[in-house]
Every structure is written in C-alpha cells, then in structure tokens.
Amino acid sequence: MGANKAVICVFDGLRPDRVTEALTPNLWQFATGGTWFRECRSVFPSVTRVAGASFATGSKPATHGVVNNAFFHPAVIGDRPLDTGSAEHLRAAEAHHDGSFIEAEGLGCALARAGKSYAVVHSGSAGSAYMVSHKARANGHWTFSIHGREKTQTPEAADEVTARFGQPPQDKTPKQGQMDYSATVFLEHILGARRPDVALIWFSEPDDSYHYREIGSTDSIAITRRVDAHFGAILDAVSQGPDADETLVVAMSDHGQIAMVSTFDLFGALTAAGFPTSNRAGDGVEVLATHGAMCGLTLVEKDPARLDALAETLMGYPETGMLFSRTRSPEEGEVAGTFPYALVGVDHPRAPDLVWVARSSADADQHGLLGTGLYTGGNGVAAGGGMHGGLNPYELNNMLAFGGSGVPLLGAISDPADLTDIVPTILTALGCPIPAGMNDRPLAAITGGDRPDDERETVTMGRDGFEQSITLARGGPRPIVLSGGRRNSE
Numbered sequence: 311m312g313a314n315k316a317v318i319c320v321f322d323g324l325r326p327d328r329v330t331e332a333l334t335p336n337l338w339q340f341a342t343g344g345t346w347f348r349e350c351r352s353v354f355p356s357v358t359r360v361a362g363a364s365f366a367t368g369s370k371p372a373t374h375g376v377v378n379n380a381f382f383h384p385a386v387i388g389d390r391p392l393d394t395g396s397a398e399h400l401r402a403a404e405a406h407h408d409g410s411f412i413e414a415e416g417l418g419c420a421l422a423r424a425g426k427s428y429a430v431v432h433s434g435s436a437g438s439a440y441m442v443s444h445k446a447r448a449n450g451h452w453t454f455s456i457h458g459r460e461k462t463q464t465p466e467a468a469d470e471v472t473a474r475f476g477q478p479p480q481d482k483t484p485k486q487g488q489m490d491y492s493a494t495v496f497l498e499h500i501l502g503a504r505r506p507d508v509a510l511i512w513f514s515e516p517d518d519s520y521h522y523r524e525i526g527s528t529d530s531i532a533i534t535r536r537v538d539a540h541f542g543a544i545l546d547a548v549s550q551g552p553d554a555d556e557t558l559v560v561a562m563s564d565h566g567q568i569a570m571v572s573t574f575d576l577f578g579a580l581t582a583a584g585f586p587t588s589n590r591a592g593d594g595v596e597v598l599a600t601h602g603a604m605c606g607l608t609l610v611e612k613d614p615a616r617l618d619a620l621a622e623t624l625m626g627y628p629e630t631g632m633l634f635s636r637t638r639s640p641e642e643g644e645v646a647g648t649f650p651y652a653l654v655g656v657d658h659p660r661a662p663d664l665v666w667v668a669r670s671s672a673d674a675d676q677h678g679l680l681g682t683g684l685y686t687g688g689n690g691v692a693a694g695g696g697m698h699g700g701l702n703p704y705e706l707n708n709m710l711a712f713g714g715s716g717v718p719l720l721g722a723i724s725d726p727a728d729l730t731d732i733v734p735t736i737l738t739a740l741g742c743p744i745p746a747g748m749n750d751r752p753l754a755a756i757t758g759g760d761r762p763d764d765e766r767e768t769v770t771m772g773r774d775g776f777e778q779s780i781t782l783a784r785g786g787p788r789p790i791v792l793s794g795g796r797r798n799s800e
Contacts, residue, residue, distance in 0.1 A: 313558040313715040313739045317501070317548055318510040319541055322358060322434055323517025323698065324534070324563035325525070326350075326709045327679075333534060336542035337711075340561055344713030345720040345755055347727040349764075349783075351790055352565040352708045354654040355379075355604050355665070355699045358434065358517070359394040361564035361708075361729055362441030367414035368733040368748035370655025374414040376441070377661045378606055382598050389591040391600055395437035397461045412444045415745040417508070417733045422449035424742040426507035429500050430454065433485070433492040434514040436461035442510060452504070454495060456488050456514075471495050483518045484533040493540035501547050508736070511544070513537045520567045520696035526677025548714070558739050559714040562732065567696035568670060568681035568705045574629040576605060576666070576686045583623050589688075598662075601688035603670075604699035606662030617663055621645045624666055625776035629684050631669035631700065631796045632778045636661070647773030649780060654701075654791055669796055670702040680704055701780065701794030712756050715739075724764045725755050726783035726790045751787045762786035770797065 321337075326348060331338045353364040353371065355378055363376040371377045380391035386399070386406045393399045403411040421428045428449070432439035433456040440463070446453045447463040456478050459465035472478070475495060479487030496511040515533045523529040541561065548557050580587040580597060587597040591610070597620065599607045609617055617635075624630050625647060635643035637650035637657050644650075645664065651657035656665070670683030676694060681704030685697050698705040710727060716739065734744050735752040744750050754761045763785035770779045780794040 312556060314507070314556040315553050316508045316558040316560065316736050316740060317544065317714075318508070318560045318562070318736070319544060320510065320512040321516065321537055321541075321561070321563045321709065322512065322514050323520050323565060323567050323696070324709050325566040325679075325704065326563075326707055327704075328516075328534060329709060333531065334538040336538050336545060337561055337709075340541070340545065340559070340713050341709075341711035342721050343719060344711055344717050346711040346722040347725060347753070347755075348722040349724045349792070350708050350710040350727040351706050351729075351792060353729050354656060354701060354706075354791060356565040356701070356706050357602075357604075357699045358564055359437050359441050362438050363412055363444075365562075365564065365729045365732055366416040366418070366442045366444070367412065368416075368730045368744070369414050370730060371661070372651070372655050372657045373747055374412050375658050375660055376412065377656055377658055378600060379602075380600050381606055381660060381662065382600075382608055383660060384591075391589060393437070394441075395435035397436040397440070400437055400440055409448075412441070414747050416442075416444055417736070418443040418445055418449045418451050420733075420737050420742050420745050420748075421508055422451065424740075426740070426742065427451065428508045428510075429504055429506040430510045430512070431492050431496045431500060432456065432512045433488050434512050438512065442512065452506070456492060471499060474499060483522045484529045485515055485518055486533060486536060489513055489515055489533070489537055489540065493543065497543060497547050501544070501551065505553075507740075513540070517567070521691050522695055524677065524694050525567055525569055525675065525696045526679045556715050558712065558717065558736065560732065560736065561709065561711045561713075563709040564729065565698045566681075566705045566707050567698045568683050568702050569675035569677075569679070570603070570685045570691060570693055570695055570697045571675070571682045572684055572693055573687040574627075574668065574684050576629075579627065580620075580623065585620055585623065601686045602699050603683055603685040603697040603705075604665060604667045605686060607664045607666060608662040618645055621648060621664060622774070624664070625772075625774065629669050630666060630776070631683075632667035632794055634665040634667075635663065641769070642771065647771060647776060649771050649778065653780065667700040667794075670700060670705075671795075672702075672704070701791060703793040706791070706793060717756060720755060723755060725753065725761055726764065726786040727753055728790045749788075766792065772797075
C-alpha cells in the first residue's frame with residue numbers, strides 16, 4: 311500500500327449515524343472520500359475497556375481476558391469487582407499475572423518487534439490508556455494520560471507534556487478543555503516534534519456527554535462539533551507534513567450508545583426471588599453481580615441446579631433482553647435457553663457464570679435518535695442518558711473509516727468488519743507481521759484481495775416462552791455479530 315506511518319484518531323462512543331455533513335463535516339468528508347465501513351461493529355460486551363483491548367490486540371475477550379469494564383477476580387481484588395479503569399487495580403492485576411493480565415500481544419508489541427515507534431495521547435480513563443498499549447514500558451513506547459504521571463506506565467510522558475503545555479484542565483462534562491489540551495499535545499508534540507511511526511489520540515468525547523448530557527443534547531452536539539474540528543486540524547497537519555504521501559489515517563470509535571429510558575432494580579428483584587445479590591461479597595450473598603445495561607452474574611457457591619434456577623428466574627423478567635452462559639456447544643450455552651459465550655467471543659475463565667443483557671429496542675429516544683434500553687442504574691448515569699454494553703445495533707455499530715496512503719476511494723461500504731480487524735489491517739498496510747493469536751484477516755477493501763459478501767443469518771435460542779436472537783454477518787472469513795435482542799413480545 312505504500313504506507314510507512316499511521317495516525318489513528320478514536321472518538322469514544324461516537325455513533326456512525328452522528329457522522330453527517332452538517333454535524334461533523336471533517337469526519338464526513340474523510341469517510342465519504344476514503345473507505346467507510348458503515349456496518350462495522352464493536353465487540354461484546356460493547357464497553358470501552360473491553361473494546362480498547364480488543365482493538366489493540368486484534369482479538370476477542372476469550373483471547374485477551376478483559377471480559378468486562380469491571381468483573382470479579384477474587385485472586386486480585388477479593389470482595390468487589392476489579393475495575394479495569396483504575397490504575398491501582400490494573401497494577402495489582404499485572405503483579406498477580408506476572409505482567410500478563412492481558413493475555414495477548416497488541417499493536418505496540420508488533421510495532422516494537424518491527425522496530426517502529428508508537429505514541430499515545432489518551433483523554434479517557436487510566437485503564438483505557440493502558441488497554442491500547444499495555445506493554446508500553448517494555449516496548450519502549452510512549453503514553454500520555456490526561457490524568458497524570460501516576461496513571462500511566464510512562465510517567466516521563468506526563469512530565470514531558472506538562473513541562474511544555476502546563477497542567478491539563480480537569481473540567482467537567484462536556485470536557486471541552488481536556489479535548490482542546492489533548493489535541494494541542496497531539497498536534498504540536500506528537501505529530502510536530504516526536505513524529506512516531508504510529509500515533510494514536512483517544513478523545514473521551516462524545517462518550518462522556520452522551521452518558522451525562524444525553525446523546526442528542528445541545529451539549530453533546532457542541533462537543534461533537536469540537537472534536538470534529540480537532541480532527542480537521544489533525545488531517546491538515548498530516549497533509550502538510552513531510553510524510554503525507556506515506557501516512558495511513560484511521561478514524562474510529564470503540565462502540566455506539568443508546569438512551570436509557572428507565573432503570574430496573576435487578577439486584578432487588580433477584581434478592582426478592584430468593585437469590586441474595588450484591589456487587590460486594592459478604593454474609594448471605596449468593597450472587598455477585600455488576601451494574602449496567604449488561605451485567606455479569608456469578609454464584610458464590612458453584613451449583614448447576616441453582617445456576618439453572620437463576621437463569622430461569624431471569625428469563626421470566628420482561629426487562630431481560632438476552633442471556634449467555636459458558637459454552638456447551640457452538641449453538642448452545644451450558645444453561646438451557648442461553649446463547650454460548652463462544653458465539654460472542656467471551657469464553658474465558660474470567661467470564662462470569664451468566665451474562666445478563668437488559669432489554670432494548672429500536673424505538674426513538676427523546677431527541678428522535680433510534681435505540682433505547684433499560685439498565686440497572688448504579689453507575690452515575692441518569693435516566694435519559696446514554697449507555698452501552700449490549701447488542702442493540704445502535705450501541706454495537708461503531709465508526710470506522712480509512713484514508714491516506716494507498717486507501718481506495720470506496721466511500722461507504724457494507725463489508726462485514728469489527729474492532730478486531732483494525733490493527734491487523736494497519737499492520738498489513740505498514741508491512742509488519744501480525745502476531746500469533748491476533749485476528750489474521752485484515753480488511754480486504756483496504757489491503758487488497760477478494761472482499762466478502764454481505765451474507766446475514768439470524769439464530770434463535772430460548773425456553774419456556776423466553777426467546778432471543780442474534781444476527782450474524784456470515785459473508786467474511788469468520789462470523790461477526792451485527793445485533794441481538796429478545797424476540798417475543800409481552
């Protein structure tokens with residue numbers, strides 16, 4: 311393809327249907343003037359740290375081991391979930407796993423092996439910054455976190471940046487100041503001074519504003535325009551730079567979002583049904599669970615009969631959208647009526663006994679945007695705010711467009727694609743070997759070869775009146791989950 315460098319711009323949570331000529335003119339022109347994988351999908355669960363690890367390692371949670379934003383890992387964090395957004399929790403996990411908490415090589419590892427440099431400017435959580443370059447220290451790479459020197463493997467990066475630009479702002483949502491600061495660091499310090507072979511900037515907006523200011527609000531619209539303007543400045547810097555003709559540019563998001571129309575007290579419902587449930591271990595607690603639009607549930611004492619009874623209880627709630635359990639066969643989970651983890655790529659020993667997904671729909675929200683759902687609360691997002699984690703197509707569909715060196719001008723295409731395809735495609739474009747265990751099927755529309763057909767199949771599963779479905783893209787080298795949800799009406 312002729313590319314020797316790559317610039318990757320991530321817009322956390324950006325829904326592709328929010329990329330329009332009026333709202334995001336720079337992203338729109340870039341996507342329609344390059345190759346835009348309009349039907350690209352995130353991974354399951356469609357939450358940020360799982361998505362970040364999946365993007366960077368080119369693999370699913372079953373391979374890399376990050377099975378949720380927060381999950382129970384008693385050997386590391388005894389009585390509560392391990393929070394993958396916490397630098398302290400991640401340091402504990404790394405120590406316990408002898409530096410291999412993420413059980414897969416990533417983009418940084420492949421670049422280091424090829425003798426290439428990699429620099430990251432990240433305005434998301436400390437954990438998100440870790441996910442995109444989890445071996446930064448060992449690989450001799452550079453990661454700047456907006457949260458300071460204690461939140462990164464390379465504190466010297468924070469020292470370097472603050473010495474030049476001062477302390478980053480700590481503004482509340484919308485995080486306009488942090489976005490401006492991050493863009494300045496990326497433009498002037500990374501692209502202008504350090505000039506690595508691969509540079510990545512991760513904007514935490516519009517995700518934060520989607521969560522706390524609603525997806526279609528004035529605040530969310532304003533911050534989306536602002537990060538789009540920063541993307542335009544990055545494109546200008548690349549086009550005017552000395553490596554313009556050999557730089558691949560990727561614009562992407564990690565997932566979408568849908569609006570939460572109401573809460574469901576899952577913990578209270580299960581406790582009332584005879585399954586005492588909490589997100590902390592303690593006397594009398596039978597089920598450990600996480601909060602959100604999707605929740606991991608684990609029995610304190612392993613008992614197949616109780617697990618089956620727990621699943622049956624969950625299936626009886628109209629608020630339940632989907633249920634998954636460990637894999638019995640490629641078609642069914644070990645608990646009757648559930649989908650197997652293998653179907654969605656989360657069959658890892660760290661996975662919980664069950665994954666519950668709240669019910670969602672394609673209905674319009676209060677701003678007229680499609681996609682609404684339920685959630686458990688407990689995470690600071692008020693009703694009406696955006697959430698993600700499940701398989702609703704509007705939370706699963708993520709932005710992905712390529713431009714620059716060697717990229718064909720195909721515009722919007724429907725080729726099957728997901729997050730795990732991105733890094734293998736970048737590595738192939740740069741002439742770098744793809745590590746073992748990484749998805750080794752780069753996107754043919756970018757790297758050449760026969761493009762897959764857009765073939766789709768819907769599979770169903772359920773019992774006792776509960777029926778759920780998953781729609782898969784079967785046209786490529788491996789199935790990609792396009793959407794999923796409950797089928798029967800109440």
